[in-house]
Amino acid sequence: MVDSERGRRRKYCKRSCRQRAYEQRTLVEGTSIPEDALILSPAEAQDLGDRMFLLRCAAEDLSTAISERADQESLGDLAAELLRLAQEAERLR
Template sequence: MVDSERGRRRKYCKRSCRQRAYEQRTLVEGTSIPEDAIILSPTEAADLGDRMFALRCAAEDLTTALGEKADRSTITDLAAEVLRLAHEAERLR
């Protein structure tokens, strides 16, 4: 048996994630906000909206290129951009 297989499974990927979860639980304690809610500042919410818009635009560009039967290099570049923007959009902090 490997050491990582002993005991309880980890709930958080790293200590900073566990700390953020604790901070959020503490913030919503005694309020009507659900414990599993994601709380974003107005700036964070706007930034997330901007990242999602950029991702949608890149996906539309890829769809257009596919419909126009663009060359493989163009499709590859557009797909890489969609993937990059998707990774960026996942970031909440």
């Protein structure tokens, strides 16, 4: 057994992540905000909304192309763009 496999599993990847979690918990302490809430600034919320809109548009484009029987290359390009936008949308900055 390797030393890193002994004991409790790490909850945080590094000390700075543990510190950010502590700061988050203390910020919401005594409020009605749930401890596991994700708090976004107005700019972050707008950016997330914009990324979701682009993702929906790409999905609609792919759906339209499928219904219009687009060629495989076009469908592949649209699917690749949809995947790229989905990966970008899932990241919180």
